[in-house]
Amino acid sequence: MAARPSSKTSESSDKVSVICRALRRAIIEQALEPGAKLPEDALGERFGVSRTIARHALGQLAAEGLVELRRNRIAVVATPSWQEARDAFDIRIELERLVVRQLAGKLTKAQIAELNAHVDAEDRARGGTDAVSIRLATEFHILLAHMTNSPILVRYVSEVAYRCCLTLSLYSRPHSSECAINEHRAIIAALARGDEVKVMELMHHHLDSVANRALVAPTPRRGRDLLDILAPYADEVTSDRVVKLTKIARRG
Template identity: 45%
Template sequence: MSSNSDRVEAATLALRRAIIEQALKAGTKLPEDEIGRHFSMSRTLVRAVLAKLQTQGLVDTYHKRTATVARPSLEEARDVFAVRRSLEREAMRSVMKRWSPEIEKALKNHVKEEEAAHAKGDARLSTRLAGEFHLKLATLSGNALLERYLFELVSRCSLILAMYSRPHSSECAISEHSALIAALKAQDAAAAERLMDEHLVSVETRALITEEAETAPDLGSILSRYSSAR
Protein backbone atom coordinates (compact mmCIF):
# COMPACT_ATOMS: atom_id res chain seq x y z
CA MET A 1 0.00 0.00 0.00
CA SER A 2 1.40 3.41 -0.93
CA SER A 3 2.10 5.93 1.81
CA ASN A 4 0.07 9.10 2.20
CA SER A 5 3.02 11.13 0.90
CA ASP A 6 3.17 8.97 -2.25
CA ARG A 7 -0.56 9.43 -2.82
CA VAL A 8 -0.30 13.18 -2.36
CA GLU A 9 2.62 13.30 -4.79
CA ALA A 10 0.76 11.23 -7.41
CA ALA A 11 -2.38 13.36 -7.16
CA THR A 12 -0.33 16.56 -7.30
CA LEU A 13 1.46 15.38 -10.44
CA ALA A 14 -1.82 14.35 -12.12
CA LEU A 15 -3.48 17.69 -11.43
CA ARG A 16 -0.37 19.65 -12.37
CA ARG A 17 -0.17 17.92 -15.74
CA ALA A 18 -3.87 18.47 -16.37
CA ILE A 19 -3.42 22.20 -15.70
CA ILE A 20 -0.17 22.61 -17.66
CA GLU A 21 -1.58 20.67 -20.62
CA GLN A 22 -4.67 22.93 -20.53
CA ALA A 23 -7.17 20.14 -19.84
CA LEU A 24 -8.16 22.13 -16.74
CA LYS A 25 -8.58 25.79 -17.68
CA ALA A 26 -7.94 28.84 -15.51
CA GLY A 27 -10.83 29.40 -13.11
CA THR A 28 -11.95 25.74 -13.09
CA LYS A 29 -13.29 24.73 -9.69
CA LEU A 30 -11.48 21.91 -7.89
CA PRO A 31 -13.94 20.51 -5.32
CA GLU A 32 -12.24 18.66 -2.48
CA ASP A 33 -14.90 15.95 -2.34
CA GLU A 34 -14.62 15.06 -6.04
CA ILE A 35 -10.83 15.01 -5.95
CA GLY A 36 -10.96 12.94 -2.77
CA ARG A 37 -13.33 10.40 -4.32
CA HIS A 38 -11.22 10.04 -7.44
CA PHE A 39 -7.93 9.51 -5.61
CA SER A 40 -9.50 7.70 -2.62
CA MET A 41 -8.06 10.15 -0.13
CA SER A 42 -9.32 12.18 2.80
CA ARG A 43 -10.04 15.90 2.68
CA THR A 44 -6.87 16.42 4.71
CA LEU A 45 -4.76 14.82 1.99
CA VAL A 46 -6.66 16.66 -0.76
CA ARG A 47 -5.89 19.94 0.99
CA ALA A 48 -2.22 18.96 1.07
CA VAL A 49 -2.37 18.41 -2.70
CA LEU A 50 -4.03 21.77 -3.29
CA ALA A 51 -1.52 23.49 -1.00
CA LYS A 52 1.38 22.09 -3.05
CA LEU A 53 -0.23 23.28 -6.27
CA GLN A 54 -0.81 26.68 -4.71
CA THR A 55 2.89 27.03 -3.88
CA GLN A 56 3.59 26.25 -7.56
CA GLY A 57 1.32 29.11 -8.58
CA LEU A 58 -1.21 26.81 -10.25
CA VAL A 59 -4.11 26.88 -7.80
CA ASP A 60 -5.85 29.68 -5.94
CA THR A 61 -7.36 28.89 -2.55
CA TYR A 62 -7.31 32.31 -0.90
CA HIS A 63 -10.67 33.35 0.59
CA LYS A 64 -12.53 30.80 -1.49
CA ARG A 65 -14.91 28.05 -0.48
CA THR A 66 -13.67 25.93 -3.39
CA ALA A 67 -10.13 25.98 -4.81
CA THR A 68 -9.80 26.95 -8.46
CA VAL A 69 -7.13 26.76 -11.13
CA ALA A 70 -5.30 30.09 -10.80
CA ARG A 71 -6.06 32.95 -13.18
CA PRO A 72 -3.02 35.26 -13.36
CA SER A 73 -3.57 38.76 -14.74
CA LEU A 74 -1.58 40.10 -17.69
CA GLU A 75 0.15 42.52 -15.32
CA GLU A 76 1.27 39.60 -13.17
CA ALA A 77 2.32 37.76 -16.34
CA ARG A 78 4.74 40.54 -17.24
CA ASP A 79 6.22 40.49 -13.73
CA VAL A 80 6.58 36.70 -13.77
CA PHE A 81 8.44 36.70 -17.08
CA ALA A 82 10.73 39.53 -15.97
CA VAL A 83 11.82 37.64 -12.84
CA ARG A 84 12.07 34.37 -14.76
CA ARG A 85 14.48 35.86 -17.31
CA SER A 86 16.88 36.89 -14.53
CA LEU A 87 16.78 33.50 -12.82
CA GLU A 88 17.10 31.57 -16.09
CA ARG A 89 20.35 33.46 -16.84
CA GLU A 90 21.72 32.37 -13.47
CA ALA A 91 20.63 28.78 -14.12
CA MET A 92 22.45 28.82 -17.48
CA ARG A 93 25.65 30.06 -15.84
CA SER A 94 25.44 27.39 -13.14
CA VAL A 95 24.78 24.57 -15.62
CA MET A 96 27.70 25.71 -17.77
CA LYS A 97 30.06 25.56 -14.77
CA ARG A 98 28.92 22.00 -14.00
CA TRP A 99 28.81 20.84 -17.63
CA SER A 100 29.49 17.15 -18.17
CA PRO A 101 28.63 14.37 -20.64
CA GLU A 102 25.86 13.29 -18.25
CA ILE A 103 24.25 16.75 -18.28
CA GLU A 104 24.49 16.90 -22.06
CA LYS A 105 22.85 13.47 -22.35
CA ALA A 106 20.02 14.42 -19.98
CA LEU A 107 19.19 17.58 -21.93
CA LYS A 108 19.43 15.91 -25.34
CA ASN A 109 17.23 13.04 -24.19
CA HIS A 110 14.62 15.56 -23.11
CA VAL A 111 14.73 17.25 -26.52
CA LYS A 112 14.18 13.81 -28.09
CA GLU A 113 11.00 13.50 -26.01
CA GLU A 114 9.89 16.89 -27.31
CA GLU A 115 10.58 15.77 -30.89
CA ALA A 116 8.59 12.57 -30.36
CA ALA A 117 5.62 14.51 -28.97
CA HIS A 118 5.75 16.90 -31.93
CA ALA A 119 5.94 13.98 -34.39
CA LYS A 120 2.78 12.51 -32.82
CA GLY A 121 1.03 15.86 -33.10
CA ASP A 122 0.44 15.92 -29.33
CA ALA A 123 0.29 19.68 -28.74
CA ARG A 124 -0.56 19.42 -25.05
CA LEU A 125 2.35 17.10 -24.30
CA SER A 126 4.65 19.30 -26.39
CA THR A 127 3.62 22.33 -24.32
CA ARG A 128 4.33 20.56 -21.04
CA LEU A 129 7.68 19.16 -22.20
CA ALA A 130 8.76 22.60 -23.42
CA GLY A 131 8.32 23.95 -19.90
CA GLU A 132 9.94 20.91 -18.31
CA PHE A 133 13.11 21.51 -20.35
CA HIS A 134 13.61 24.61 -18.23
CA LEU A 135 12.83 22.71 -15.03
CA LYS A 136 15.52 20.21 -16.01
CA LEU A 137 18.01 23.06 -16.48
CA ALA A 138 17.11 24.37 -13.02
CA THR A 139 17.65 20.92 -11.48
CA LEU A 140 20.98 20.51 -13.26
CA SER A 141 22.15 23.87 -11.93
CA GLY A 142 22.86 22.20 -8.59
CA ASN A 143 21.26 25.13 -6.73
CA ALA A 144 18.26 23.87 -4.76
CA LEU A 145 16.92 27.35 -4.00
CA LEU A 146 17.16 28.40 -7.64
CA GLU A 147 15.43 25.18 -8.64
CA ARG A 148 12.57 25.84 -6.23
CA TYR A 149 11.97 29.39 -7.42
CA LEU A 150 12.22 28.47 -11.10
CA PHE A 151 9.83 25.55 -10.62
CA GLU A 152 7.17 27.98 -9.41
CA LEU A 153 7.92 30.54 -12.14
CA VAL A 154 7.99 28.03 -15.00
CA SER A 155 4.74 26.46 -13.77
CA ARG A 156 3.14 29.89 -13.53
CA CYS A 157 4.36 30.79 -17.02
CA SER A 158 2.89 27.58 -18.43
CA LEU A 159 -0.47 28.50 -16.91
CA ILE A 160 -0.20 32.04 -18.32
CA LEU A 161 0.50 30.66 -21.78
CA ALA A 162 -2.43 28.28 -21.46
CA MET A 163 -4.65 31.29 -20.77
CA TYR A 164 -3.33 33.90 -23.16
CA SER A 165 -1.09 32.46 -25.87
CA ARG A 166 -1.88 32.09 -29.54
CA PRO A 167 -1.15 28.80 -31.33
CA HIS A 168 2.48 28.23 -32.30
CA SER A 169 4.71 25.56 -33.71
CA SER A 170 6.52 23.44 -31.13
CA GLU A 171 9.32 23.11 -33.70
CA CYS A 172 10.44 26.61 -32.69
CA ALA A 173 10.91 25.65 -29.04
CA ILE A 174 12.70 22.41 -29.96
CA SER A 175 15.21 24.15 -32.22
CA GLU A 176 15.75 26.87 -29.61
CA HIS A 177 16.38 24.28 -26.92
CA SER A 178 18.89 22.49 -29.16
CA ALA A 179 20.69 25.79 -29.79
CA LEU A 180 20.90 26.39 -26.04
CA ILE A 181 22.45 22.97 -25.49
CA ALA A 182 25.04 23.68 -28.20
CA ALA A 183 25.99 27.01 -26.58
CA LEU A 184 26.31 25.37 -23.16
CA LYS A 185 28.51 22.63 -24.57
CA ALA A 186 30.71 25.23 -26.28
CA GLN A 187 31.02 27.08 -22.97
CA ASP A 188 29.87 30.23 -24.75
CA ALA A 189 28.23 32.14 -21.90
CA ALA A 190 27.36 35.21 -23.98
CA ALA A 191 25.64 33.12 -26.65
CA ALA A 192 23.81 31.00 -24.08
CA GLU A 193 22.41 34.04 -22.26
CA ARG A 194 21.46 35.75 -25.53
CA LEU A 195 19.70 32.64 -26.80
CA MET A 196 17.85 32.20 -23.50
CA ASP A 197 16.71 35.84 -23.50
CA GLU A 198 15.52 35.59 -27.11
CA HIS A 199 13.77 32.30 -26.38
CA LEU A 200 11.89 33.68 -23.36
CA VAL A 201 10.97 36.89 -25.18
CA SER A 202 9.49 34.81 -28.02
CA VAL A 203 7.53 32.78 -25.46
CA GLU A 204 6.27 35.91 -23.70
CA THR A 205 5.17 37.63 -26.91
CA ARG A 206 2.82 34.73 -27.65
CA ALA A 207 0.64 35.86 -24.72
CA LEU A 208 -2.51 37.42 -26.11
CA ILE A 209 -5.91 37.95 -24.52
CA THR A 210 -8.59 35.56 -25.74
CA GLU A 211 -12.28 36.08 -25.06
CA GLU A 212 -13.34 32.59 -26.07
CA ALA A 213 -16.19 31.14 -24.02
CA GLU A 214 -15.24 27.94 -22.26
CA THR A 215 -17.49 24.99 -21.47
CA ALA A 216 -17.21 23.69 -17.91
CA PRO A 217 -14.97 20.59 -17.99
CA ASP A 218 -15.86 17.15 -16.70
CA LEU A 219 -13.41 17.05 -13.78
CA GLY A 220 -13.88 13.33 -13.19
CA SER A 221 -13.00 12.29 -16.73
CA ILE A 222 -9.95 14.59 -16.76
CA LEU A 223 -8.69 13.19 -13.47
CA SER A 224 -9.15 9.64 -14.78
CA ARG A 225 -6.99 10.42 -17.79
CA TYR A 226 -4.21 12.14 -15.87
CA SER A 227 -4.10 9.89 -12.81
CA SER A 228 -3.30 6.93 -15.07
CA ALA A 229 -0.50 8.83 -16.88
CA ARG A 230 3.12 8.02 -16.14
Protein backbone atom coordinates in the same frame (compact mmCIF):
# COMPACT_ATOMS: atom_id res chain seq x y z
CA MET B 1 31.83 19.84 -9.87
CA ALA B 2 31.16 17.47 -7.01
CA ALA B 3 27.64 16.20 -6.75
CA ARG B 4 25.82 17.69 -3.83
CA PRO B 5 23.71 15.45 -1.65
CA SER B 6 20.19 15.10 -2.91
CA SER B 7 17.76 17.77 -1.84
CA LYS B 8 16.04 17.53 1.49
CA THR B 9 13.14 19.37 -0.06
CA SER B 10 12.42 16.70 -2.65
CA GLU B 11 8.81 15.67 -2.62
CA SER B 12 8.28 12.57 -0.59
CA SER B 13 5.82 9.83 -1.39
CA ASP B 14 3.08 11.33 0.75
CA LYS B 15 -0.40 11.02 -0.53
CA VAL B 16 -0.46 14.78 -0.51
CA SER B 17 2.54 14.97 -2.81
CA VAL B 18 1.07 12.42 -5.15
CA ILE B 19 -2.08 14.45 -5.53
CA CYS B 20 -0.05 17.61 -6.00
CA ARG B 21 1.93 16.07 -8.81
CA ALA B 22 -1.18 14.72 -10.48
CA LEU B 23 -2.99 18.02 -10.32
CA ARG B 24 0.06 19.97 -11.40
CA ARG B 25 0.37 17.82 -14.45
CA ALA B 26 -3.32 18.00 -15.21
CA ILE B 27 -3.15 21.77 -14.98
CA ILE B 28 -0.13 22.27 -17.19
CA GLU B 29 -1.49 19.86 -19.76
CA GLN B 30 -4.67 21.87 -19.76
CA ALA B 31 -6.80 18.92 -18.79
CA LEU B 32 -7.87 21.34 -16.10
CA GLU B 33 -8.40 24.76 -17.60
CA PRO B 34 -7.93 27.95 -15.63
CA GLY B 35 -11.04 28.60 -13.60
CA ALA B 36 -11.91 24.91 -13.28
CA LYS B 37 -13.43 24.10 -9.93
CA LEU B 38 -11.59 21.79 -7.54
CA PRO B 39 -13.93 20.74 -4.72
CA GLU B 40 -12.21 18.92 -1.91
CA ASP B 41 -14.73 16.08 -1.85
CA ALA B 42 -14.44 15.39 -5.53
CA LEU B 43 -10.64 15.34 -5.41
CA GLY B 44 -10.64 13.13 -2.37
CA GLU B 45 -13.00 10.69 -3.97
CA ARG B 46 -11.12 10.70 -7.24
CA PHE B 47 -7.77 9.97 -5.60
CA GLY B 48 -9.12 7.68 -2.93
CA VAL B 49 -8.18 9.86 0.01
CA SER B 50 -10.00 11.92 2.54
CA ARG B 51 -10.88 15.55 2.21
CA THR B 52 -8.14 16.43 4.66
CA ILE B 53 -5.49 15.28 2.24
CA ALA B 54 -7.08 16.87 -0.79
CA ARG B 55 -7.32 20.09 1.14
CA HIS B 56 -3.67 19.96 2.09
CA ALA B 57 -2.70 19.36 -1.51
CA LEU B 58 -4.73 22.35 -2.63
CA GLY B 59 -2.92 24.42 -0.03
CA GLN B 60 0.43 23.43 -1.49
CA LEU B 61 -0.64 24.20 -5.03
CA ALA B 62 -2.00 27.53 -3.90
CA ALA B 63 1.42 28.29 -2.43
CA GLU B 64 2.84 27.59 -5.88
CA GLY B 65 0.33 29.90 -7.50
CA LEU B 66 -1.36 27.21 -9.58
CA VAL B 67 -4.58 27.26 -7.58
CA GLU B 68 -6.62 30.08 -6.13
CA LEU B 69 -7.98 29.54 -2.68
CA ARG B 70 -10.55 31.85 -1.12
CA ARG B 71 -12.08 31.35 2.26
CA ASN B 72 -15.26 29.28 2.19
CA ARG B 73 -15.13 29.06 -1.59
CA ILE B 74 -14.39 26.23 -3.90
CA ALA B 75 -10.77 26.17 -5.00
CA VAL B 76 -10.22 26.90 -8.68
CA VAL B 77 -7.32 26.56 -11.08
CA ALA B 78 -5.55 29.92 -11.09
CA THR B 79 -6.43 32.46 -13.76
CA PRO B 80 -3.48 34.81 -13.88
CA SER B 81 -4.08 38.26 -15.29
CA TRP B 82 -2.19 39.26 -18.38
CA GLN B 83 0.05 41.48 -16.31
CA GLU B 84 0.84 38.63 -13.92
CA ALA B 85 1.73 36.47 -16.88
CA ARG B 86 4.13 39.11 -18.14
CA ASP B 87 5.64 39.46 -14.65
CA ALA B 88 6.09 35.72 -14.42
CA PHE B 89 8.00 35.67 -17.69
CA ASP B 90 10.21 38.54 -16.58
CA ILE B 91 11.12 36.67 -13.42
CA ARG B 92 11.64 33.49 -15.36
CA ILE B 93 14.08 35.18 -17.71
CA GLU B 94 16.27 36.32 -14.84
CA LEU B 95 16.17 32.95 -13.09
CA GLU B 96 16.99 30.97 -16.18
CA ARG B 97 19.80 33.30 -17.16
CA LEU B 98 21.21 32.44 -13.75
CA VAL B 99 20.77 28.74 -14.51
CA VAL B 100 22.69 28.77 -17.76
CA ARG B 101 25.33 31.08 -16.32
CA GLN B 102 26.05 28.51 -13.63
CA LEU B 103 25.95 25.69 -16.12
CA ALA B 104 28.05 27.07 -18.95
CA GLY B 105 31.05 24.86 -19.54
CA LYS B 106 30.35 22.73 -16.49
CA LEU B 107 28.15 20.03 -17.98
CA THR B 108 29.35 16.48 -18.24
CA LYS B 109 29.08 14.57 -21.50
CA ALA B 110 26.31 12.49 -19.96
CA GLN B 111 24.33 15.57 -19.07
CA ILE B 112 24.66 16.99 -22.54
CA ALA B 113 23.49 13.69 -23.94
CA GLU B 114 20.52 13.77 -21.59
CA LEU B 115 19.59 17.24 -22.77
CA ASN B 116 19.89 16.25 -26.40
CA ALA B 117 17.75 13.21 -25.78
CA HIS B 118 15.10 15.40 -24.26
CA VAL B 119 15.05 17.73 -27.24
CA ASP B 120 14.83 14.68 -29.49
CA ALA B 121 11.73 13.71 -27.56
CA GLU B 122 10.36 17.20 -28.09
CA ASP B 123 10.98 16.75 -31.78
CA ARG B 124 9.14 13.47 -31.90
CA ALA B 125 6.21 15.00 -30.03
CA ARG B 126 5.67 17.67 -32.67
CA GLY B 127 2.94 15.66 -34.25
CA GLY B 128 1.10 15.23 -30.99
CA THR B 129 -1.10 17.58 -29.07
CA ASP B 130 -0.13 21.10 -28.18
CA ALA B 131 -0.39 20.34 -24.50
CA VAL B 132 2.29 17.67 -24.64
CA SER B 133 4.63 19.91 -26.62
CA ILE B 134 4.25 22.65 -24.07
CA ARG B 135 4.86 20.26 -21.22
CA LEU B 136 7.99 18.85 -22.81
CA ALA B 137 9.34 22.31 -23.56
CA THR B 138 8.76 23.28 -19.95
CA GLU B 139 10.42 20.13 -18.70
CA PHE B 140 13.50 20.95 -20.75
CA HIS B 141 13.95 24.09 -18.74
CA ILE B 142 13.34 22.28 -15.47
CA LEU B 143 15.88 19.65 -16.47
CA LEU B 144 18.43 22.40 -16.96
CA ALA B 145 17.62 23.80 -13.53
CA HIS B 146 18.12 20.39 -11.96
CA MET B 147 21.63 20.24 -13.36
CA THR B 148 22.65 23.20 -11.25
CA ASN B 149 22.25 21.00 -8.17
CA SER B 150 20.68 23.95 -6.44
CA PRO B 151 17.40 22.84 -4.85
CA ILE B 152 16.24 26.40 -4.38
CA LEU B 153 16.85 27.29 -7.99
CA VAL B 154 15.07 24.14 -9.10
CA ARG B 155 12.07 25.02 -7.01
CA TYR B 156 11.76 28.57 -8.25
CA VAL B 157 12.38 27.76 -11.88
CA SER B 158 9.88 24.92 -11.74
CA GLU B 159 7.22 27.04 -10.12
CA VAL B 160 7.56 29.97 -12.41
CA ALA B 161 7.77 27.73 -15.44
CA TYR B 162 4.55 26.00 -14.45
CA ARG B 163 2.90 29.36 -14.00
CA CYS B 164 4.03 30.36 -17.46
CA CYS B 165 2.61 27.11 -18.79
CA LEU B 166 -0.65 28.02 -17.18
CA THR B 167 -0.73 31.41 -18.83
CA LEU B 168 0.13 29.93 -22.18
CA SER B 169 -3.06 27.94 -21.98
CA LEU B 170 -4.94 31.17 -21.33
CA TYR B 171 -3.45 33.65 -23.72
CA SER B 172 -1.51 31.94 -26.44
CA ARG B 173 -2.50 31.10 -29.94
CA PRO B 174 -2.40 27.42 -30.72
CA HIS B 175 0.88 26.03 -32.07
CA SER B 176 2.81 29.03 -30.87
CA SER B 177 5.71 27.25 -29.25
CA GLU B 178 6.87 24.72 -31.80
CA CYS B 179 9.71 26.59 -33.39
CA ALA B 180 11.38 26.95 -30.01
CA ILE B 181 13.00 23.54 -30.34
CA ASN B 182 15.87 24.87 -32.41
CA GLU B 183 16.50 27.45 -29.75
CA HIS B 184 16.77 24.65 -27.21
CA ARG B 185 19.43 23.03 -29.36
CA ALA B 186 21.31 26.27 -29.69
CA ILE B 187 21.32 26.66 -25.93
CA ILE B 188 22.73 23.19 -25.44
CA ALA B 189 25.47 23.91 -27.96
CA ALA B 190 26.44 27.15 -26.27
CA LEU B 191 26.44 25.45 -22.88
CA ALA B 192 28.73 22.75 -24.19
CA ARG B 193 31.06 25.36 -25.67
CA GLY B 194 31.08 27.08 -22.29
CA ASP B 195 30.16 30.40 -23.86
CA GLU B 196 28.62 31.98 -20.79
CA VAL B 197 27.73 35.32 -22.32
CA LYS B 198 26.24 33.83 -25.44
CA VAL B 199 24.14 31.26 -23.64
CA MET B 200 22.68 33.88 -21.33
CA GLU B 201 21.80 35.96 -24.33
CA LEU B 202 20.27 32.95 -26.07
CA MET B 203 18.18 32.04 -23.06
CA HIS B 204 17.02 35.61 -22.65
CA HIS B 205 16.04 35.86 -26.26
CA HIS B 206 14.40 32.44 -26.24
CA LEU B 207 12.15 33.14 -23.29
CA ASP B 208 11.42 36.67 -24.39
CA SER B 209 10.30 35.50 -27.79
CA VAL B 210 8.17 32.74 -26.31
CA ALA B 211 6.56 35.34 -24.09
CA ASN B 212 6.01 37.74 -26.96
CA ARG B 213 4.62 35.08 -29.24
CA ALA B 214 2.34 33.90 -26.48
CA LEU B 215 1.16 37.01 -24.72
CA VAL B 216 -0.15 38.53 -27.89
CA ALA B 217 -2.39 41.18 -26.45
CA PRO B 218 -3.72 42.41 -23.18
CA THR B 219 -7.06 41.04 -24.33
CA PRO B 220 -7.17 37.36 -23.58
CA ARG B 221 -8.71 34.91 -25.97
CA ARG B 222 -10.94 33.04 -23.59
CA GLY B 223 -11.55 31.94 -20.05
CA ARG B 224 -11.00 35.31 -18.47
CA ASP B 225 -13.45 36.36 -15.84
CA LEU B 226 -15.83 39.02 -17.04
CA LEU B 227 -15.29 40.51 -13.62
CA ASP B 228 -11.67 41.29 -14.32
CA ILE B 229 -12.47 42.84 -17.64
CA LEU B 230 -15.07 45.09 -16.09
CA ALA B 231 -12.96 45.97 -13.08
CA PRO B 232 -11.41 49.13 -14.59
CA TYR B 233 -14.86 50.45 -15.37
CA ALA B 234 -16.07 49.90 -11.84
CA ASP B 235 -14.73 53.26 -10.69
CA GLU B 236 -17.18 55.02 -12.96
CA VAL B 237 -20.28 53.81 -11.13
CA THR B 238 -21.46 53.79 -7.57
CA SER B 239 -20.43 50.85 -5.48
CA ASP B 240 -24.02 49.61 -5.29
CA ARG B 241 -24.20 49.34 -9.02
CA VAL B 242 -20.90 47.50 -9.08
CA VAL B 243 -22.34 44.77 -6.92
CA LYS B 244 -25.07 44.25 -9.44
CA LEU B 245 -22.62 44.15 -12.29
CA THR B 246 -20.70 41.44 -10.55
CA LYS B 247 -23.80 39.36 -10.14
CA ILE B 248 -24.46 39.57 -13.83
CA ALA B 249 -20.87 38.81 -14.67
CA ARG B 250 -20.76 35.74 -12.49
CA ARG B 251 -23.94 34.46 -14.03
CA GLY B 252 -22.64 34.81 -17.58
